[in-house]
Amino acid sequence: MFEKILLPAIGETLYMSLTATFLAVLLGFIPAIMLILSDEDGLKPNAKLYRSLDVVINTLRSFPFIILMIILFPVTKMIIGKSIGTTAAIVPLTIGAAPFIARLIESALKEVDKGVVEAAKSFGASNFQIIFKVMIVEALPGIISTITLTLITVVGFSAMAGAVGGGGLGDVAIKYGYYRFQTDVMIYTVMALIVLVQFFQSLGDYIYKITKK
Amino acid sequence: MIIVKNLDKYFGKEKVLNNISLEINKGDIFALVGHSGAGKSTLLRCINGLENYGIGTLKVFDKEIKELKKDELREFRKNVGMIFQHFSLMQRKTVYENIALPMQLWKYDKKEIDKKVMELLELVGLSNKKDSYPSQLSGGQKQRVAIARALTLDPKILLSDEATSALDPNTTASILELLKKINEKLGITIVIVTHEMDVVKSIAQKAILLEHGNIIGSGYIEDLFLQPDEKMKKFLGEEEVVPETGINIRLHFPKEIAQYSIVTHMARTLNIDFNIVWGKLEKINTHVIGSLVINIEEKDEENVTEYLNEKNMRWEKA
Ligand SMILES: Nc1ncnc2c1ncn2[C@@H]1O[C@H](COP(=O)(O)OP(=O)(O)O)[C@@H](O)[C@H]1O
Ligand SMILES: [Mg+2]
Numbered sequence: 001m002f003e004k005i006l007l008p009a010i011g012e013t014l015y016m017s018l019t020a021t022f023l024a025v026l027l028g029f030i031p032a033i034m035l036i037l038s039d040e041d042g043l044k045p046n047a048k049l050y051r052s053l054d055v056v057i058n059t060l061r062s063f064p065f066i067i068l069m070i071i072l073f074p075v076t077k078m079i080i081g082k083s084i085g086t087t088a089a090i091v092p093l094t095i096g097a098a099p100f101i102a103r104l105i106e107s108a109l110k111e112v113d114k115g116v117v118e119a120a121k122s123f124g125a126s127n128f129q130i131i132f133k134v135m136i137v138e139a140l141p142g143i144i145s146t147i148t149l150t151l152i153t154v155v156g157f158s159a160m161a162g163a164v165g166g167g168g169l170g171d172v173a174i175k176y177g178y179y180r181f182q183t184d185v186m187i188y189t190v191m192a193l194i195v196l197v198q199f200f201q202s203l204g205d206y207i208y209k210i211t212k213k
Numbered sequence: 214m215i216i217v218k219n220l221d222k223y224f225g226k227e228k229v230l231n232n233i234s235l236e237i238n239k240g241d242i243f244a245l246v247g248h249s250g251a252g253k254s255t256l257l258r259c260i261n262g263l264e265n266y267g268i269g270t271l272k273v274f275d276k277e278i279k280e281l282k283k284d285e286l287r288e289f290r291k292n293v294g295m296i297f298q299h300f301s302l303m304q305r306k307t308v309y310e311n312i313a314l315p316m317q318l319w320k321y322d323k324k325e326i327d328k329k330v331m332e333l334l335e336l337v338g339l340s341n342k343k344d345s346y347p348s349q350l351s352g353g354q355k356q357r358v359a360i361a362r363a364l365t366l367d368p369k370i371l372l373s374d375e376a377t378s379a380l381d382p383n384t385t386a387s388i389l390e391l392l393k394k395i396n397e398k399l400g401i402t403i404v405i406v407t408h409e410m411d412v413v414k415s416i417a418q419k420a421i422l423l424e425h426g427n428i429i430g431s432g433y434i435e436d437l438f439l440q441p442d443e444k445m446k447k448f449l450g451e452e453e454v455v456p457e458t459g460i461n462i463r464l465h466f467p468k469e470i471a472q473y474s475i476v477t478h479m480a481r482t483l484n485i486d487f488n489i490v491w492g493k494l495e496k497i498n499t500h501v502i503g504s505l506v507i508n509i510e511e512k513d514e515e516n517v518t519e520y521l522n523e524k525n526m527r528w529e530k531a
Pocket of ligand 1: 224229247248249250251252253254255256
């Protein structure tokens with residue numbers, strides 16, 4: 001049972017959540033940087049840009065994930081070729097996580113000491129250098145925490161995606177634990193999820209500690 | 214080197230600098246002094262273009278700062294180092310990496326960076342701390358790192374915004390000593406912003422006093438402290454209490470007049486008695502200046518003033 005059902009399910013969950021988190025970080029970084037730049041005391045204040053991004057991010061974040069997934073079926077189908085399955089689940093997971101990540105990276109970057117940014121300006125750093133060589137470097141521990149938190153949230157969401165045909169641990173829990181009353185399978189999947197989350201959290205904490213000096 | 218003429222600066226509708234004019238020469242240690250909120254930092258930040266100004270001119274090396282384009286401004290800032298009250302070091306970089314950062318951003322050669330950083334570590338006395346992180350350093354050491362960082366691009370001017378305000382008196386003294394050394398050894402012009410009179414007195418040659426965005430006094434430190442006018446006195450928070458009867462004469466002792474024996478000499482020569490009613494000594498840079506108020510009888514006034522004039526003393530009725 002373990003090798004046939006549980007192990008592949010763990011593999012699928014890892015595949016979905018790691019890929020989606022990775023893509024979401026890439027996708028979320030861009031608006032996060034735009035928010036930091038256009039903020040009223042940012043490097044290139046632009047109230048209009050800031051407010052539009054703000055609205056888009058808040059709107060996306062307020063969708064319940066399950067609804068977002070259904071709304072995105074056509075988009076998913078366009079990108080992946082089908083709207084159901086493990087790979088297909090990555091699309092809504094990414095789009096659900098990206099605005100979340102954007103907000104968290106924005107606040108991690110905002111925590112960077114204003115004085116350090118000022119000092120960088122004083123020796124002639126460009127805005128690009130200030131963002132990439134100063135702010136992101138200083139905010140790295142915060143960004144690591146952000147990614148850990150997102151990854152764990154995405155693991156939870158991926159279980160939900162599993163329930164509507166996405167595969168993974170959620171799928172197993174529904175199929176065996178719920179429909180077939182196999183309580184033991186249900187317990188194993190939950191345990192697998194707990195271990196997974198615990199592992200990611202510990203790993204994240206470890207990397208945080210290394211980067212935080 | 215730095216010339217400011219009729220500069221005004223607003224934040225929204227609030228006027229924070231009013232008709233500022235001043236001139237700072239090469240090699241000066243020049244202080245902008247004033248209470249909190251007077252506009253000192255704002256004025257300082259106009260010098261390296263961190264703050265813009267609407268009206269008036271501000272020229273550094275004959276260039277009008279507000280007319281510089283973005284890249285010209287970045288290039289210009291290589292010539293103007295800056296240090297801050299809270300050090301503003303990167304927490305996640307070592308001392309070495311912090312000092313190296315400006316040169317790295319300007320794409321200097323690795324060897325050149327290493328040579329310069331080592332040199333500066335030596336200058337600020339932190340060679341043994343090069344691999345430490347800022348969190349492992351004391352306040353004074355952090356400021357030394359910040360000073361080294363500000364010197365990496367070989368600036369001609371160093372701006373200091375309350376650089377010693379977060380430090381204890383002994384550490385303050387050692388940082389000021391270092392700034393003086395930098396001024397003398399490297400010939401760097403230094404502009405310091407401070408609200409601490411002791412800092413001004415121990416390091417600066419010239420100063421302006423700012424209050425609510427207005428210059429209320431300017432000149433050589435000795436003159437400012439030697440013959441403070443009403444505003445300056447109020448600023449320093451000292452009101453001397455002198456007798457109401459008789460005549461009070463304030464004597465100034467500039468650095469050239471080494472001793473105060475002139476007072477006793479006068480008493481003997483003129484054969485008069487008088488009271489010393491107020492006095493103050495002040496250490497400015499390396500020398501001492503002071504003033505003394507004596508209270509004489511009215512009948513002696515003519516003799517005393519004649520004597521003082523003869524001796525070329527600076528005096529006035531108090
Ligand atoms: N970025 C800003 N926006 C609006 N007002 C400011 C800003 N910076 C400074 N001020 C105001 O300008 C005045 C002068 O400030 P500042 O130059 O920092 O004074 P100081 O350095 O002498 O303490 C103060 O009234 C302050 O509130
Ligand atoms: Mg200030």
